[in-house]
Amino acid sequence: MPEFIPDVATVAERVLSAARRGDGAYVEGPVGSGRNALVEKLRAEQDAVIVDLLPLEEADAPAVAFIEVCGHLPVEDRPSRGTGAEAELRDAAVQLGARLRDGKRFLVLRVPDSWKSVERAADVENAVPSRAAALLHGLFAGGSGVVLVSDAAITAERLGFYPRVRILLPAHHVAADALRAFDWGAYHDFFEKVARSTKAPREASPLAWRLAVGATALGHDHDEVLVALRSRMAIPDLARLVCDRLRGDQAAVEAVARFLAVRRPMKADAVSSLTGAQPELLPLLTMCIGYGGDTVRVTPLVRSILRRVLGTSSRDLSSTHEALAGHYRAADGALSPVALDSQRTRAWCEKVHHLGHAGDAGAAAWAKQELPSPEFYWDRGRRLSITEHKYNAAADVYRACAVAFPQDDYAWHYHAWNLQRGRGAVREVERAYRRAVEIAPENPWWNARLVTFLAVSGQPQESRREWQSAVERVDPEGTQARSGPWLSQNFHLQVCREWIRSGRSTWAQEVVRLVPLPQRSRGPWKFFARRISEGDRRLVEYLSSLERRHDLTGTHAQYIHRCWAWMKASLGEELPLPMAEPTADGERFQFAWSYRSVLVEVEVLPTGGVQWFAKDRLTDAAAGGESTIGQTDAELIAWLRKTVDA
């Protein structure tokens, strides 16, 4: 069907010629412009190593790409497993490129649009784009010819890629007739309805036609479908229309979710059993969302929109993943990818991914795999943490990763974060955060998390000390903060917020001062400034509601108010906000400061008397006494001062 598939022969010639000289070639084009056709043409060349990169939403995408390239090399030429450091990944990728060069081979990377995020890899907490950038930098530096076939406008130079050949494929639009010969099955009439409509465009991208047929079959308003089909953003618009109609049909959404769980092209005859889709829905999957005849594939753009709009990634697809793991296990038959060829390597990667997402059913088999790269752990860790909210299980996965790859700061950090969320051992959380900071001292998120963790775990002074060191590590001259709002939003803001919550307004004010003035007048900083200026307003409001809340007498409530005002006046704004509530027997009212280094309890009796207790938790020295409100009690004031410096 020559009128359907763009003629890419000339493009292929130019690209091949550049790649075989060891040069770079960059090809970019919209959906339907012939990128697939080009890659398929190159695949036929003996000296081409083709890697279809997974979208970067997949945590294992860089690792899969790396070991797929390895799969094309003799076993003795493959780099050994490292410690998880990013620099190592880059060096290993340079080695891979050099081996390809030496073997007179060239690399073709099919790049989904999500890989555009590697351009701003340093600005996101997610380490996956950063790993992807390291991989690409390395591969480009290796010296082999490289062909980048990209779905999005990537600024190649930002990745250290300077192609000699640049080709922008034009959009390839066809008339609806070009798709008539396909077996539309139950969707035949819907295809005809779209194709024969007088309001339909004369030509559109093949994928747009397909999605229009799908939206029509699902019962979407026909005129709206045609408007979308004519729009400049036809594919995203039509994909959204498909989602709109699907959302009302849970069984269909489940089937689509299962279909999208398959990351690689799949056999068309397996779609029904794998997705459990009713026969009337199958054409939607194989002809509209997916395409390709015997082997069905889904364009990354469509996959990404559907997953996002339908929320498919948060669904429980454990049984689908289990089935897929079984399918790929049969294809690779190994615990380690080290000695596998490229086909079996890909199967192994898919097996590991699906085992990692198969819930309890996949856990034991997943744990047996010999994982050559941290991303495989991240893939499972994220699933457990983000989707299943099993924080302790996720913490275990990240810990295993950190043990296997001790230089992986991301794993150390998320081991700590998940353990914290799962209320795991405080010491272990702190140790892991500190390790992450040690490995990547300039990382603003790791630093902010360490500082805020110390604050919430009763170590305020340690938190403050760590903040001062963190500023030195991250932005000692304030250059980055002055250059734009990014750092203050991702670093200063987190610490400021936590210190306000912890009743340390004066410290929060110090953080605010590090933020350049123009930034302070915007967004959350304005809110923080108000919260800081409010001081103890929230506590005072609470104390004003005691009679209503706790069945205390008005006189008792007045004593409590006066007691707080007296302590505040004695210690000033530095006095942190205490916990405040009636005692268990309901007879007294307690202000308490409980930190790792000191505990101070001040109780107000209904008679107006004050009883206090304090303990230095580091030395076990304790003291206590009785007093009346307003009476100068030097010993109590000295203990209260310890809470300021706790």
Added chain:
Amino acid sequence: MTRERYASLPDDVGVFRIARVGGGFLPDGHLMPKPEWLEPTKADQEEAKQTGRLPGTSVWEVPGGTHGAACWIRNADEQSHRSFVAKVHDVRTVATKHARELAVVADCLEHPEADARWPSLTDNGRELVRATCDAHALVEGIKRPAGTSEVAHRSFREEVARTFEPMPE
């Protein structure tokens, strides 16, 4: 496992205590649990008068009880309550150090099958609630005995509190 009422719990099990977080003014940054949260409530003291035993602080044995089921039994909102867990051995060690008479004993609750909310529970939910009722226990002896100074008592209570840690989810 159902234990005989007031049977001493073995050293190697844990007990958790539910605390209401949000009943008063509780800013971030403080080490939890507050020692005060371990004191028996007025109701606990009333019950002790009837049984003739020392007032007991309500706790739940782990393994056996769960935070969610304990909140259900107490008709407490799961989200606004937090549980803290300690090893029985550690609690007893503190008591010995302070020469305090302290017992951690079983106090299984009746299964609340007559509760109006019972029919709405799933089979699994009912099983959890039954198991958690069976896991109910008391820590007797935390209330300050006559003759013990306030400072000594609170010092003891503070150390007991430190044996408790936030209960893992």
